[in-house]
Amino acid sequence: MPVPILTHTSISHPRDVPTSVRPVTMTARDLQAAEFLRAHDHPWGQVTFALEGVLRVTANNSSWIVPPLRAIWIAPHVVHEVTVLETARLRPLCVLAERAPFAGTECKVLEVSSLLRELIVALARLDRRLAPAREPLLAELILDELARSATRPIRVPLPEDKRLKMLCASLIDEPGSPQTLGHWAQQVGASERTLARLFERELGLTFGQWRQQVRLAHAAPLIARGLPLAQVAEQLGYASQSAFSAMFKKTFGTTPSAFFAEGG
Known part of the structure; x- marks a missing residue:
């Protein structure tokens, strides 16, 4: 059975590209085990996170296994690919490059605090038409919490x-x-x-x-x-x-x- 291959456009749409007005955006997507997001990059940063399931992220000649309590920060323009190891509720954050919470191109394993997780859930559930003023508030809180996140030395060089x-x-x-x-x-x-x-x-x-x-x-x-x-x-x-x-x-x-x- 062939492995399903997705392009990065499969989980990102023009309306969800971050801007100065909307510095943090998201496209929620549920993916099945063995689905594969081929190598790609984009001009914004990304926090790869799944509410449930397990991912493998490969970038910068390294590999990381990402369970629900962790996330991976991927800097703008860094080529990366994602393999779904267990059926995942993917909730990636797209972060405007100018608002990146970390300097440099190094990927980082982040602890996902209870507050950060709830902020991500809130952003995923947000209806911008009903509460347009809520999105920028959530974005600023998310950026602040990301910058405070503890990092972990979990990395497998390739x-x-x-x-x-x-x-x-x-x-x-x-x-x-x-x-x-x-x-x-x-x-x-x-x-x-x-x-x-x-x-x-x-x-x-x-x-x-x-x-x-x-x-x-x-x-x-x-x-x-x-x-x-x-x-x-x-x-x-x-x-x-x-x-x-x-x-x-x-x-x-x-x-x-x-x-x-x-x-x-």
């Missing part, structure tokens, strides 16, 4: 080398795979030493470190939907729940339960 791309794509699709670098060397037609050198050169990480990043990124949607930590650890290839929790705390400075409680 390679350029075609052999490494094949390996990394397989692990992103199956993060719990226990296969060694030697196994992958045989699969992609390169020596283990060559792959190890490529990981260090292109991604700045060892194979083991990069795989941990992938696993921790995939942990987010599993924990967000309430899966017990023991099952999360098992699905992601950890020997035990304690091993998973220890790695999580080493990376983020807090336990998985506390990490997601803060986001909620």
Whole structure:
């Protein structure tokens, strides 16, 4: 069955392009699992957020897994693509470039506070014809809350080398795979030493470190939907729940339960 591919115009219309009068706009859209928004960019910034479901966002040679408690800030003119991993109620915010809450072109993982979530819901439900004065008020509150949002270091760097791309794509699709670098060397037609050198050169990480990043990124949607930590650890290839929790705390400075409680 072919994967449904959407263009960026599928979720954006001229009336929803942000302007100085309307600095924050939105086009709500519900998307099915496996739908794919092909690589594109636009002159405004975007906060990619889903009320429900899980997304994978790829931009700037990096990949992020986005559960409902998180969002991704994508700066103006940054090429990005979105894959729907689980049926999603997509509520993207389009932000006028001049009002961008963050400087530079780096993508950022944002904690979605309870207030920000309710503001997004309110904007999605707004009927501009009935309450035209309400939209600019919501926009200003959203911009203020975005600028105050905490950011999280959840990022999976992606390679350029075609052999490494094949390996990394397989692990992103199956993060719990226990296969060694030697196994992958045989699969992609390169020596283990060559792959190890490529990981260090292109991604700045060892194979083991990069795989941990992938696993921790995939942990987010599993924990967000309430899966017990023991099952999360098992699905992601950890020997035990304690091993998973220890790695999580080493990376983020807090336990998985506390990490997601803060986001909620």
